[in-house]
Amino acid sequence: MADQSKIEEGLAFAPQFDADGLITAVATDAKSGDVLMVAHMNAEALRKTIDSGEAWYYSRSRNALWKKGESSGHVQRVVELRVDCDQDALWLKVEQAGPGACHTGRRSCFYRAVPLGKASSVTLEFRQADKTFDPGKVYK
Amino acid sequence: MADQSKIEEGLAFAPQFDADGLITAVATDAKSGDVLMVAHMNAEALRKTIDSGEAWYYSRSRNALWKKGESSGHVQRVVELRVDCDQDALWLKVEQAGPGACHTGRRSCFYRAVPLGKASSVTLEFRQADKTFDPGKVYK
Numbered sequence: 001m002a003d004q005s006k007i008e009e010g011l012a013f014a015p016q017f018d019a020d021g022l023i024t025a026v027a028t029d030a031k032s033g034d035v036l037m038v039a040h041m042n043a044e045a046l047r048k049t050i051d052s053g054e055a056w057y058y059s060r061s062r063n064a065l066w067k068k069g070e071s072s073g074h075v076q077r078v079v080e081l082r083v084d085c086d087q088d089a090l091w092l093k094v095e096q097a098g099p100g101a102c103h104t105g106r107r108s109c110f111y112r113a114v115p116l117g118k119a120s121s122v123t124l125e126f127r128q129a130d131k132t133f134d135p136g137k138v139y140k
Numbered sequence: 141m142a143d144q145s146k147i148e149e150g151l152a153f154a155p156q157f158d159a160d161g162l163i164t165a166v167a168t169d170a171k172s173g174d175v176l177m178v179a180h181m182n183a184e185a186l187r188k189t190i191d192s193g194e195a196w197y198y199s200r201s202r203n204a205l206w207k208k209g210e211s212s213g214h215v216q217r218v219v220e221l222r223v224d225c226d227q228d229a230l231w232l233k234v235e236q237a238g239p240g241a242c243h244t245g246r247r248s249c250f251y252r253a254v255p256l257g258k259a260s261s262v263t264l265e266f267r268q269a270d271k272t273f274d275p276g277k278v279y280k
Contacts, residue, residue: 008244009244010264011252011263011264011265011266012263012264013254013262013263013264024164024178026166026175026178028168028173028175032173033168033172033173033174034173035166035168035175035222035231037224038164038166038224038229038231046259047259048259049256050254050256050257050258050259050262051257051258051259053256053257078256080253081253081254081256082175082250082251082252082253082254082267083250083252083253083254083264084177084178084249084250085242085243085244085246085249085251086249089178089249089250090254091175091178091250102225103225104148104149104225106225109224109225109226109229110222110223110224110229110231111222111225112151112222112223113220113221113222113223114153114190114221114222114223114230116189116190116193116218116221117190117191117193118190118191119186119187119188119190119191122153122190123151123152123153124150124151124152124153124223125151126151127222
């Protein structure tokens with residue numbers, strides 16, 4: 001098989017990290033299917049996620065390995081981890097502990113919708129304006 | 141409000157394109173919640189998506205704007221478009237036309253699971269090995 005075919009059709013796990021050593025990871029709620037967050041993993045975060053069954057990420061803003069929930073207690077238990085065709089993206093179906101995944105205090109990071117129809121005049125619409133927890137209290 | 145607070149709590153749509161002018165876009169099946177694919181949009185793809193209500197992306201491998209389904213007919217009608225807290229990721233809930241989203245001939249690009257427990261010896265497991273369409277016939 002050619003390399004691309006191996007990556008797409010093979011059983012060897014060959015995560016394709018980008019030039020910064022990161023791979024995109026999408027976490028969805030295992031029950032509702034809602035996207036909770038989009039984040040990144042480096043090789044170590046991925047290894048720790050697989051070993052522990054709990055989600056670890058790499059923060060690009062803080063340049064640091066980061067266990068989801070290490071400050072807040074809002075850990076993510078990974079129900080299933082999947083990789084996409086070209087192995088440059090991961091999908092984590094998770095059980096989200098606590099009231100939410102988002103550092104703003106909401107269940108999902110995707111709490112605002114972009115109305116369709118006219119790109120030249122977009123005003124976002126809140127889908128979850130209220131916070132489910134107080135980030136000031138949770139992140140010390 | 142500080143810039144970060146505006147981005148996170150405001151109603152102004154301010155997509156944060158990366159150094160390559162791209163933003164990550166996650167498409168999920170509006171009914172099942174399954175992640176169908178992870179792709180990228182540039183500003184034009186995003187504008188066309190909002191204007192048309194159908195998903196457009198930017199292919200990094202082909203360096204080209206790309207309407208999903210333009211070759212295959214497997215277009216994605218966007219039921220809802222959402223943006224995340226820091227506005228550097230998009231979530232499209234879509235109605236996927238045709239038998240699938242993946243160029244390999246499957247419904248979702250995430251057709252293989254990464255077993256948890258031991259990162260040092262991972263063998264992928266197919267969750268959907270069979271193809272729902274023949275990519276050789278669909279992509280001319």
